[in-house]
Amino acid sequence: MTEEIIIAGFGGQGVLSMGKILAYSGIMQNQEVSWMPSYGPEMRGGTANVTVILSDERISSPYLKLFDTAIILNQQSMDKFEDTVKPGGILIYDPNGISVHPSRTDIEIFQVEATKLAAEMGNKKIFNMIILGGFLKEKPIVKLENVIEGLKKSLSERYHYLIPLNEEAINKGMSSIIPYKAKEKVIQ
Amino acid sequence: MSELKLMKGNEALAEAAIRAGADAYFGYPITPQSEVIEYLMTEQPEKRTGMVVLQAESEIAAINMVYGAASTGKKVMTSSSSPGISLKLEGISYLAGAELPAVIVNVVRGGPGLGTIQPSQADYFQSVKGGGHGDYKLYVLAPASVQEMSDFVEDAFDIAFKYRAPVLILSDGLIGQMMEKVQLKDQKTRLTNEELIEKYGNWAVTGRKNRERNIITSLDLQSEKMEARVHRLMKKYEQMEKEDLRYEKILCDDADYLIVAYGSSARISQKAIELARKKGIKAGLLRPITLFPYPKQPLFELADQVKGILSVELNAGQMIEDVKLSVEHKVPVEHFGRTGGIIHTPEEVLEALEQKIINNERTRHHKTRESSIL
Missing domain, CATH: 3.40.50.920 (Rossmann fold)
Structure with a gap:
């Protein structure tokens, strides 16, 4: 099994930490992992993306052109990464702030209203865990218990009291992800 | 037992320096290698092993601190990224000339000039074709994974002391900033002066007691002596080619x-x-x-x-x-x-x-x- 994932959005959305938790979850089940960030010189508000690979074999290139899964969290990333999903792959996105929805019909597309759900749960920071939950529903590549172990490893101990909240957010994402059928682009 | 961790290449390298029993690290921050000094400052290895970590006032200061510490026979490391390595080159040439062991790390970014903070391999010429002035070469290790960022630190120190010569770890922004699974090596104890002399010979300036004085310098105004020094360096490089080629x-x-x-x-x-x-x-x-x-x-x-x-x-x-x-x-x-x-x-x-x-x-x-x- 090899899963090649791109997670892309704004800096400050938890893009890199979502990738890190996923990578740690892979280590917890003895997989090879790589986490390769790409971000501009700016911090909050700039674009940020991370390539995460989980595999049962030695990983060759940590840098890729095409992905099995794209998790897309803003319009700029949608413009850049929709075309990088392999045919038959999946694209997961939060419709919040998206004006041009994905249009490919050769991939599976899903929506998670993570911004809205995080606000309802009263903590904007768990946004990324809701998205991660949605992803794990569609691609159960790591077991939930290993994600929790991964969370413990990637959060410093003083934040461990937040783990139940994160688990709740993952479950929320799992129950909220819905398929989206792309409207084909009309060629004029 | 050694531990399994998820780390950035730069962090794995920094941790490996502590575990290799390094005595000192001198550096100055620059993207994309700042995690090295950041990690060392957070880890406070002076509490773990007594290793000194110091942020110098500039890259030039850092490399000259390396020269000083290396003269006393200590295991010492510095790191930087491309423009910073250019600043260090005078010091690196002096290290080679004075036949001092040291580990230098370059986490390469795009150039020339200030260039970009993104990954690059454009410092190949600088690394293997001299860089600094004079007839010298560096033994250059090129890690391709976070595991090698960790493993090559100890290897680099071994080579540096085997040949009494500076060794370069040539990484880049991609390997430095990515995270992978890494198996850390066990902690090595730092060598005492006595152990150092026993293992590598009595060449360092450690305070003369009942022996001839040791002089560390790259200067030799007598041409015959200077030529002999150059020949000695060339012999080392020949031996490296015979014994320590890796691919x-x-x-x-x-x-x-x-x-x-x-x-x-x-x-x-x-x-x-x-x-x-x-x-x-x-x-x-x-x-x-x-x-x-x-x-x-x-x-x-x-x-x-x-x-x-x-x-x-x-x-x-x-x-x-x-x-x-x-x-x-x-x-x-x-x-x-x-x-x-x-x-x-x-x-x-x-x-x-x-x-x-x-x-x-x-x-x-x-x-x-x-x-x-x-």
């Missing part, structure tokens, strides 16, 4: 086409040869692990087997010169690489292999001519 061959046994790449480009090229083999193209990869000494002989031998060679580097074509020198015009050699901080994808590498080597008239012509001679 890796991947899928080379039946290869018709060869990619030569090191560091991050080797990882990307490995995926490219996997993609090539899915298309029925028999491609192999030769990865130099040491850039000096360079795997000349393995390349020379592979040139009899393959039809063409692509040198893949994140620069405008630097290592290709060593590939060409090694194969002595036996086969066509071409270069491919993105610059400016852009990283080539495996697909781009494969496309370059197909266009520049496989479908190249010269490659075809070369082999036809050869077969007609036979």
